[in-house]
Amino acid sequence: MNPEALSAALLAVIAPLAEARRPGAADGLTAADLVLDRPKNREHGDWASNAALKLAKGIGANPREFAAEIAEGLSAVEGIADVEVAGPGFINIRLDAAAAGALAKTIVDAGAAFGTNASRADEVINLEFVSANPTGPIHLGGTRWAAVGDSLARILASQGASVTREYYFNDHGAQIDRFARSLVAAHEGLPTPEDGYGGGYIVDIARRVALAYEGDIDALDADAKQEAFRELGVGFMFEEIKKSLHEFGVDFDVYFHENDLHESGAVERAVKRLDELGHIFEDDGAVWLRSTTFGDDRDRVVIRSNGTPAYISGDLAYYLDKRERGFNRCIIMLGADHHGYVQRLMAMCAAFGDEPGVNLQILIGQMVNLVKDGQPMRMSKRAGTVVTLEDLVEVVGKDAARYALVRSSTDSNLDVDLDVLQKRTNDNPVFYVQYAHARTHNVARNAANSGVDRSEFAPELLSHETESALLGALQEFPRIVAYAAEVREPHRIARYLEELAGLYHRWYDNCRVIPLGDNPVEPVHRTRLWLNDATGQVLRNGLDLLGVGAPERM
Template identity: 55%
Template sequence: MTPEELSTAISACLADAVRAGEIIVDVPDGIRVERPKNREHGDWATNIALQLGKQAGMAPRQFAEVLAARLASMDGVAAVEVAGPGFLNITLDAAAAGALAKAIVEAGAAYGTTDALAGHVVNMEFVSANPTGPLHIGHTRWAALGDSIARVLKASGAEVTREYYINDAGNQMNTFGNSVLARLHGRDVPDGGYPGQYIVDLGHEVLTEHPDVRELTDEAALPIVREAAYTAQMKDIKDTLAAFGVTFDVYFSERQGLHESGAIETAVKRLREQGHVFDSEGAVWLRTTDFDDDKDRVLIRANGEPTYFAADAAYYLSKKDRGFTEKVYLLGADHHGYVNRLKAIAACAGDDPAANIEILIGQLVSVNGAKLSKRAGNIIELKDLIDWLGKDAVRYSLARYPADSPLTLDPELLKKNSNENPVFYVQYAHARSRGAARNADAAGVFRTVDGHDAFDGALLTHATENDLLAHLAAYPSIVAKAAEFREPHRVARHLETIASAYHSWYDNCRISPQGDEEVTDLNRTRLWLNDATSQVLANGLDLLGVSAPERM
């Protein structure tokens, strides 16, 4: 019995009790069941009696006792206990508990997915590194976490668009272009320019596309060099992200989408119509102090130039106009000051800051012993980290901790092929399960016999089997919570729990018979449990953007 099936069963019992006049209450669409912290309290628990007791005009314990009597008579339920103020603790019989293994295998990649967030239309903006240099260690955390958050949101039924904001407007692009142009002519980069071998490399790429550009004056050459170098640098960024397992649905150009399109002027007009724009000292302002910002913000300077804040406002309205009711921003540790001002923009645009915008702030990450990039000069490049430690090790390690906790990665640990290394531990559990399946096949153990499923969940009675099944059953609720709280580290930590339970089970329960022993339904049923574990580990690793190897 899956958690969803048990939830449906409890709903049916409640509906029957309402029809019988034992309880007068509106039956909710779904009833949540969770694993008790203490397994001695049963397989599953629900607090539905505490939630609905007042509405029913009953003490929660009395409410729970009515439900308990009906639940106890259901097939697959071994016992029901009313505990504390009105909790229902439910114990399944062995066959019903073991049936989960078969259900997981049959669900495949869909196991763990829910419709909990169906109807949510989410724009996830993350990374958004300036297109003036390579991705570096400062971008790695949000690349890993942003992508994993998007994955768990989609697994919970949300419609998610991953978006990368390209800050390709303003003086920085001219500084970038002048840096490449200077190196093309063998000159030092100008003051405040971009150093590093990558600037020289970009110059070579520009020359390949425009071999005569050095014959032009600097004034004529600059726009050509700037655009060609910008295109080449964005390709490098996209290629690096792809190597890290991160793709975006939308690359939004600030220059094209906001400045050249007139979106900023339109945004100012719309915000003025909302009543939050005022003029002072020759400039145009947004009265963000009405919505808890520490000061009002300039949209258009007295010289007529829009500010970065004006671009932020226009960008928010662009997302709103494109139908994204929920806008999630993933920002670095130095962006705390953006929280109130972005929420103020949402409020000024007529949205609810508590519902329509969410800003996540991530702390910095460092790597012991990491060397500065020879190519970039003064940073640790993401592609160097991938080459050094591997995509899986970096992504898993970054997803394993909450975003708001400072993090230092230990390269020596991440390169160890031992249980001390969390990513190795989980991946090895998956590889071990696939090896067990291959060994079972060689021993003539199959999940089906004569075209029929050979499965008897009642045979899975060993303590390690009960423990493993419990953790596999909890996986969907872990994914749902990871999506609800934007915390994919919950998935990583649960995978480690499953891996531990699997290794313990593997050491105690044989899948393949020994010697001349005959293949029995116990062997076949254990193969189902083995393959169910493989599936859950693979599903969870995929949510973290990490591979599930067949062999290690």
């Protein structure tokens, strides 16, 4: 019995009881209003409900007495083995083995679709992440966002949302000028400018620019030479960034160039829209956004008195552009150093007439540190000053890197222990989960060789305590995915997979799929194969949502 069926049964019992006490009390009451939770202690049953506590006051009932009436009604429902009342009125529900075990076949039949739904079909999401400046390789902070952002896109899409992955390509401003000066200096054999970029990649890009330029680049005057290195150098650097991300399993649907905002008139359109809404004013020759109206700590200059656009002008134009492209959810993932931007961006959203936290959501990610031999790694051979995406993948591989970066909440700093990620032991969380998946395939292969197939399914035979625990965890997968989408936290899926892997390993140690010795194949063996394959399917589905491989052999 799945949660939806159980909620429907609960509603069918509660509605007439509530009506009998107070006519009209059940009007508008739906199954969705009756929350079901998994008890932390499995001895308390398969499901728990606080419905009696929630509804008792409204119908003038004693919560525990009302719970007892509900329990009596539920006890007669097919598939429910036992119902008991606990505490002030909690209802603990235990399913019979057949009702619980039926889930194994449901999962196998659903395959890759298990855990998906269309609940977010009305959400058209623009998910902007990474967006590292094309002035160097992607550092660890950007690498974390690559893993988390791509996983979040997969999770949201699994719940029916239309998701566009977008990379904001910053090819406008002072950082690009410093990058160009650094390339020129490297080409000319001069020291890196004081505010410039160092590392072997600068020398590599400078060499590529000189070879690619049509003509004698050294014959150009200083300004033209810097512009040539800027234009070609940014292109080469961005090619490398895209290549690194692709090899990391992350591809974007849109690469949006910041420079286009300033050349297309988008800034002027955004200012005009805000002016029409009454939120623009002029003072001291500058154009201002009255952002304090919407909770900002001060009003913001949009166009300076000298006519040049201030930094926020690009934010205004970019947000309006996204909304005009049809996105009703704009999610932006930023590093910890951008925390101060959140207030002004939310004020901007409200100024356009939108709802902060709904039409615009900002996710802030904390720093990542690599630890090797108990000591932090701080330098990259290639980048010179930071550890990069390539450095991490080279040491531990793509799967371990992605999993390690996504399994912790982005709200906290993350220490990635390279020694642990290189181990092929249960101490390594990605190995632990992938090994569980590989083991399900090994069990299936051995079962086939021993004549055990899925020609029979008797769910009432899945009665061992480890089977009950495993089925309970499998049942949770759709809820975990839906909640991860709601709160934008992919790490919840990783932690779930680790728990599921542990329950599977314990089941494997206690319940045989293949008969011992020359004993005949029995219905319990065939039924357990369904449970084995269902677990493999859920592990595979979860790993896919994280962009991590699910090997069949290890």
